Amino acid sequence: MEVILIFISASIVNNFVLSYFLGICPFVGVSNKTESALNMGLATTFVMTLTAAITWPVWTYVLVNFNIPFLQYVAFIIVIAALVQFVEMFIRKSSPHLYRALGIYLPLITTNCAVLGLALFMVLREYNYIESIFFGFGTGVGFTLAILMMSGIREELEFADVPEVFKGISITLIVAGMMALAFMGFAGLIRG
Amino acid sequence: MTGNIVIISIVSMGAIGAVLSFFLAYADKKLKVQEDPRIEALLNILPNTNCGGCGMAGCRVFAEALIQGNASVAGCVAGGQAVADNIAKYLGVESAQTNRIVAVVLCRGGDKETVKSAVYKGEATCVAANLTGGEKACTYSCIGYGDCVEACKFDAMTMNDNGLPVVFYDACVGCGACARACPRNIIEMHPIEHKLFNYCRNKDKGAIARKVCSVSCIACSLCVKDCTVEGGIEMIDNLAVVSYDKCPQDDQPTKRCPTECIRFGEEEKMTKDAYYASLPKKAV
Numbered sequence: 439m440e441v442i443l444i445f446i447s448a449s450i451v452n453n454f455v456l457s458y459f460l461g462i463c464p465f466v467g468v469s470n471k472t473e474s475a476l477n478m479g480l481a482t483t484f485v486m487t488l489t490a491a492i493t494w495p496v497w498t499y500v501l502v503n504f505n506i507p508f509l510q511y512v513a514f515i516i517v518i519a520a521l522v523q524f525v526e527m528f529i530r531k532s533s534p535h536l537y538r539a540l541g542i543y544l545p546l547i548t549t550n551c552a553v554l555g556l557a558l559f560m561v562l563r564e565y566n567y568i569e570s571i572f573f574g575f576g577t578g579v580g581f582t583l584a585i586l587m588m589s590g591i592r593e594e595l596e597f598a599d600v601p602e603v604f605k606g607i608s609i610t611l612i613v614a615g616m617m618a619l620a621f622m623g624f625a626g627l628i629r630g
Numbered sequence: 631m632t633g634n635i636v637i638i639s640i641v642s643m644g645a646i647g648a649v650l651s652f653f654l655a656y657a658d659k660k661l662k663v664q665e666d667p668r669i670e671a672l673l674n675i676l677p678n679t680n681c682g683g684c685g686m687a688g689c690r691v692f693a694e695a696l697i698q699g700n701a702s703v704a705g706c707v708a709g710g711q712a713v714a715d716n717i718a719k720y721l722g723v724e725s726a727q728t729n730r731i732v733a734v735v736l737c738r739g740g741d742k743e744t745v746k747s748a749v750y751k752g753e754a755t756c757v758a759a760n761l762t763g764g765e766k767a768c769t770y771s772c773i774g775y776g777d778c779v780e781a782c783k784f785d786a787m788t789m790n791d792n793g794l795p796v797v798f799y800d801a802c803v804g805c806g807a808c809a810r811a812c813p814r815n816i817i818e819m820h821p822i823e824h825k826l827f828n829y830c831r832n833k834d835k836g837a838i839a840r841k842v843c844s845v846s847c848i849a850c851s852l853c854v855k856d857c858t859v860e861g862g863i864e865m866i867d868n869l870a871v872v873s874y875d876k877c878p879q880d881d882q883p884t885k886r887c888p889t890e891c892i893r894f895g896e897e898e899k900m901t902k903d904a905y906y907a908s909l910p911k912k913a914v
Contacts, residue, residue: 520650
């Protein structure tokens with residue numbers, strides 16, 4: 439039950455993009471087309487789940503065990519960077535088309551603050567291993583949900599009569615703000 | 631104790647790094663992608679400026695398209711005939727004639743010729759100024775902040791003392807970056823054989839166009855009548871438009887133009903050295 443709560447909390451109620459404003463760069467950058475947005479979301483979800491699965495043992499058995507918790511940023515960044523490298527190789531092998539569509543945003547998952555934020559939150563909230571994995575997966579699902587909805591709206595916006603000065607990034611950020619407002623409606627669902 | 635922590639930190643971080651790098655090295659072996667070696671060879675022939683003049687996302691994409699046969703060997707505008715010949719030689723196909731294309735700035739309304747209707751104090755780029763209309767009363771004119779010069783990767787443009795961009799025809803490769811950068815679309819790409827241009831984009835009626843600029847096209851139709859071939863020049867939206875497939879490239883239509891906006895472009899074609907030689911010498 440606790441695990442399901444954590445999953446729903448991470449994916450919907452405390453959505454990383456729309457309530458913590460983490461990972462805005464790919465959220466704005468890759469939400470032009472639904473297809474590449476979905477793939478970006480899936481790649482990020484994969485990285486996030488693996489990050490949670492690997493940083494938890496690193497944190498518990500290395501950093502806490504040897505009493506060096508101040509190295510958490512360095513250790514987490516190394517793990518995330520290695521994982522993103524792996525995902526990049528994997529996608530390049532399995533789908534060159536997707537590799538080109540994601541472009542620069544794929545290596546940029548390394549510096550996606552949502553991924554690092556997930557590892558840090560996981561430590562801060564003292565989740566156990568199973569909870570951490572569900573937290574990571576839930577966060578990824580939340581990110582996918584947000585970027586997918588955003589790309590759907592942006593595809594419709596292509597045909598909308600947007601005032602000249604709002605075109606491009608500004609209307610995207612305004613829409614993101616409105617989506618965040620709408621997501622605030624879930625706030626009462628779960629505490630914390 | 632402090633020394634202990636340092637050692638533990640170094641060893642544990644080193645261990646994490648080592649484990650991950652072994653994992654990545656193994657994954658790299660397993661997931662290696664075989665790439666066509668011809669792409670690398672073609673990239674060595676191409677100028678690698680990634681200018682986008684071929685209409686593709688960069689030199690690598692163009693090289694891939696060449697191998698798949700989806701691009702012409704003469705497609706690289708920045709490289710010109712020499713590169714086209716080398717590509718054809720490498721791929722073992724017949725070379726094709728490249729078309730030399732250059733940018734033409736179709737506005738002569740600089741600071742001296744145009745009327746100012748406002749003062750603009752915002753961001754000094756054409757894209758930003760275009761949102762408010764810019765300083766000049768003519769809303770079709772060059773805005774004059776040099777977005778096109780910024781966009782040029784080949785150092786083939788500069789802003790002259792009259793606030794208008796100048797294209798150096800010896801340096802321009804025809805990639806079209808300036809034409810895409812211009813928010814008012816007054817820069818067009820033309821084959822170098824085109825010499826007769828209407829250097830005005832103002833679509834307002836003659837009386838209005840005349841008020842905002844002394845070198846605007848006022849739609850008087852004299853050039854249409856003077857063109858030696860019927861229909862070589864047409865009036866569309868209060869603008870004289872030259873049909874390059876019909877109109878002979880001579881200076882006949884320019885002779886009676888009251889505002890001298892339609893010109894026989896030979897005198898406009900400036901080379902880099904000639905431009906800098908024409909500038910007044912600064913005191914040393």
